[in-house]
Amino acid sequence: MSHTTQNTHTLQFVPGAEFKRRAAEVVANPFLRKSFRGAMDFLMAKRAAQFPDPELLERQRSLAEHIRRYSLSRLPQLLEQLEANLVKNGVKVHWAETPDEANAIILDICRRHDTKLMVKGKSMVSEEVELNHAMHDAGIDALESDMGEYIVQLAGEKPSHIIMPAIHKTKQQIAELFAEKVPGVSYTEDVDALIQIGRDVLRKKFMEAEVGLSGVNFAVAETGTLCLVENEGNGRMCTTVPNVHIAITGIEKVVEKLEHVVPLYGLLTRSATGQAITTYFNVITGPRRAGEKDGPQEMHLVLVDNGRTQAFADEQMRQTLQCIRCGACMNHCPVYTRIGGHAYGTTYPGPIGEIISPHMMGLAATHVLPGASTLCGACGEVCPVKIPIPDLLIRLREEATHDAKPGHAPLVGQGAGKTAFASLAYKGFAFLYSRPALYRLFAWTATRFRFLTPAKQAGWTDSRTPLKPAAKSLRDLLAERRR
Amino acid sequence: MSARDNILAKLRAGATHTTAPAPLNPDAAIAEHYASLPRTPKEQLAQEFAEKITAWHAEVHRVPRGQWVDKLKEVVAAKGIRNLLYAPATTHGRALEAAGIQGLKPYDRPIDEWKQALFENVDAAITGTRGAIAETGTMIVWPDASEPRTMSLVPPIHIALVDEDSVVPTLYDAIVQQKWTDGLPTNALLVTGPSKTADIQQTLAYGAHGPKELVVLLLTGEAL
Ligand code: SF4
Numbered sequence: 001m002s003h004t005t006q007n008t009h010t011l012q013f014v015p016g017a018e019f020k021r022r023a024a025e026v027v028a029n030p031f032l033r034k035s036f037r038g039a040m041d042f043l044m045a046k047r048a049a050q051f052p053d054p055e056l057l058e059r060q061r062s063l064a065e066h067i068r069r070y071s072l073s074r075l076p077q078l079l080e081q082l083e084a085n086l087v088k089n090g091v092k093v094h095w096a097e098t099p100d101e102a103n104a105i106i107l108d109i110c111r112r113h114d115t116k117l118m119v120k121g122k123s124m125v126s127e128e129v130e131l132n133h134a135m136h137d138a139g140i141d142a143l144e145s146d147m148g149e150y151i152v153q154l155a156g157e158k159p160s161h162i163i164m165p166a167i168h169k170t171k172q173q174i175a176e177l178f179a180e181k182v183p184g185v186s187y188t189e190d191v192d193a194l195i196q197i198g199r200d201v202l203r204k205k206f207m208e209a210e211v212g213l214s215g216v217n218f219a220v221a222e223t224g225t226l227c228l229v230e231n232e233g234n235g236r237m238c239t240t241v242p243n244v245h246i247a248i249t250g251i252e253k254v255v256e257k258l259e260h261v262v263p264l265y266g267l268l269t270r271s272a273t274g275q276a277i278t279t280y281f282n283v284i285t286g287p288r289r290a291g292e293k294d295g296p297q298e299m300h301l302v303l304v305d306n307g308r309t310q311a312f313a314d315e316q317m318r319q320t321l322q323c324i325r326c327g328a329c330m331n332h333c334p335v336y337t338r339i340g341g342h343a344y345g346t347t348y349p350g351p352i353g354e355i356i357s358p359h360m361m362g363l364a365a366t367h368v369l370p371g372a373s374t375l376c377g378a379c380g381e382v383c384p385v386k387i388p389i390p391d392l393l394i395r396l397r398e399e400a401t402h403d404a405k406p407g408h409a410p411l412v413g414q415g416a417g418k419t420a421f422a423s424l425a426y427k428g429f430a431f432l433y434s435r436p437a438l439y440r441l442f443a444w445t446a447t448r449f450r451f452l453t454p455a456k457q458a459g460w461t462d463s464r465t466p467l468k469p470a471a472k473s474l475r476d477l478l479a480e481r482r483r
Numbered sequence: 484m485s486a487r488d489n490i491l492a493k494l495r496a497g498a499t500h501t502t503a504p505a506p507l508n509p510d511a512a513i514a515e516h517y518a519s520l521p522r523t524p525k526e527q528l529a530q531e532f533a534e535k536i537t538a539w540h541a542e543v544h545r546v547p548r549g550q551w552v553d554k555l556k557e558v559v560a561a562k563g564i565r566n567l568l569y570a571p572a573t574t575h576g577r578a579l580e581a582a583g584i585q586g587l588k589p590y591d592r593p594i595d596e597w598k599q600a601l602f603e604n605v606d607a608a609i610t611g612t613r614g615a616i617a618e619t620g621t622m623i624v625w626p627d628a629s630e631p632r633t634m635s636l637v638p639p640i641h642i643a644l645v646d647e648d649s650v651v652p653t654l655y656d657a658i659v660q661q662k663w664t665d666g667l668p669t670n671a672l673l674v675t676g677p678s679k680t681a682d683i684q685q686t687l688a689y690g691a692h693g694p695k696e697l698v699v700l701l702l703t704g705e706a707l
Contacts (some may be wrong), residue, residue, distance in 0.1 A: 039685060042685050059516065060516075063509070063512055063513065063516050066506055066507075066509050066512055067509045067513070069506045070505075070506040070507070070508065070509050073498075073501075073505045073506055075494050075498070076491050076494040076495050076498065079490075079491065079494070080491070095485070095486040095487035095490055096486055097486045097489055097490060101486055145692070146682070147680045147682040147683070147691055148680075148682035151682065151683070164681075164682060164685075165682070166682055166683070167685075169683075169684075170684060171683050171684045171686070174683055174684075191683045191684070191686040191688050192688050194683055194688075195680060195683065195688040195690070195691055196690070198691075199690065199691060199692060202692060203602060203692070206602075206692075207598055207599060207602050222664065223664050223667055225667060231678070231679050231680060231681075231691070232678055232679070232680045232691035232692045232693070233636060233678040233691060233692040233693025233694075234691065234692040236632075236636050236672075236692075236693065237636065237692055237693075239670075240632055240633060240636060240670065241594070241598070241633070241637075243595075251490060251494075256508075257510070257664070258658055258663060258664055259510065259513055259655065259658055259659065260509060260513065262513070262653075262654050262655045262658065263513060263516065265654075266654075273681070276618075276619050277619040277620075277621055277673070277675050278675065279539075279674065279675050279676050279677070279678055279679055279693075280672065280673065280674060280675075280678075280693070281621075281672065281673035282670065282672060283667065283670065283671040283672065283673075284669065284670050285667040285668065285669055285670070285671075286669050287669065288669065289628070289669055291628040292627070292628045292631065292669065293590060293592065293593045293594055293628070293631040294593070294594040294631040294632055294633045295631075295632060295669055295670060303490070305486075305490045305493075309490060309493035309494055309497060312493070312494055312497040312498075313493065313496065313497035313500055314497075314500060315500055315501055315502060315503065318497075
């Protein structure tokens, strides 16, 4: 079945480069604007309905933050404990520092099982390492089975939202896509019929696939357990029906105890889609045991770093790793709502993407992203684990345009957003403002000769109106008033 | 050095860049939080569970403990279920065999020997549960060697037996009271309604990949 994976090469993540052009394109597209606005309004209203009591919400958020901070404070120990218990449960544990390493590990497992088809549950980490791409190159079909992911893959695109991957598509577009790409299907806009089409196609694939791949929402160290959150049942299919189950996750997803998962899970679903709970909460503690009649015979977990250790090494940026991937920050972001997920060019769009992508892909590729924010603060306010996203955006803007502070290890791509002109301008500014006599002279000249200010001012006027000194300086105005 | 050693070494080095005091173990804070929430009285738990799971699109039948097989026969007839998958080594499985229900199909061999038939020729499956959660209208499904995990996943209709005495207020209560961590199965599950998706234009549709229908037989009355 090659129709499902064709085009996976056409859209790779292209962070930074041409971000502004892509954003401008979406802003000029009324259909996309309407899709995103409508979807975000819907998700915001549904979330708000789950949290009628602001005082209770605040207590829940503080508790969730506490749990995540505690987990991160013991991250290396918890990872070792997780590994030991998983091994005890019969799970093979692999570690990958880079996307390439993660893909090589998974490819190796697939080859050992003569894999032609891998069915995939929703996993943002697999998107992050571009697993489908690597599988395709090795001649293995990696088929997305989450309905939204399936639609997006069929269209040769990437998800535009971490929770609702096909949020940018209308049902008419999906109807056309199915009629064109799924053999034997005629055009229908009926959502139930469209879902039934996907169900029929994918049920055959669950039966056929040698390997099932899934993400992980929470990994429990004490018991060696992986928890998966979903509504559709495709995650259960991928982790239950094929002979081999491979789970892939970032190293930050571990918590100490199963009890610690409970408050996080409650906030995750309520913050994400405004649901009190999902249809399924899948608690996996190992492959098929002797005497059991189903479940995978073999199970693997791939733990991925991909820049997370860099974020971890800095106390402030470590907070980025508290994230439970609920997507609420993007749902409430005025920039995301207007430009959609694809404009960012990264696996994780929106506010969380702006603070995590620089660690994954380096500041050279992503330095414009922390700037794609109005700093209105909505993301930080809704974040269920209280990540101070605006503070981290400011911090990353600083790191993108300056050298590392003495005693601090530079980030990958440190200072990549620095321009000679901007540095010079700031230096000149500092020089002028720290010398009162010079400053007064400057103010006197600038206000008198304001008609001479140029209409084009280097990078400033690319997207802003020109700077022009006022007719009178504040100092003059005050002096006049005192008179 | 291996990737594992590198990652752990970087994390250990990173952990030294810390000025804030280490957070306390959150166990007590979590217990306190759940204790502080308003509690549904014991006698209303089953009712709350039934209402909530009905809102999640499940069909609930309250039935006196001794009569669930008769109710099941009604459900099977009403839905035109031609074959019903069951677990022969369970108490409820034996009760079914004794009742002589038509089209009973035991799950008696590994999935690998009949995967396609399981996917294509089974209309419904009936399973027990380990309990339920009132707060969210959730069933705790606890598969094991006799009652495999695919029973609550693959057939288009899932029928589940829930004992009204087994309903607890929250997931936290379930984990603590039932001592989950003392012996987790390979795949414990929380199930809250039939499979669903809203991936096409936020429009809710049931029966995405798992069961399209969920029928709960809520067993009431004196324990037998
Ligand atoms: S940063 Fe916070 S709001 Fe955004 S996805 Fe992560 S947990 Fe959710």
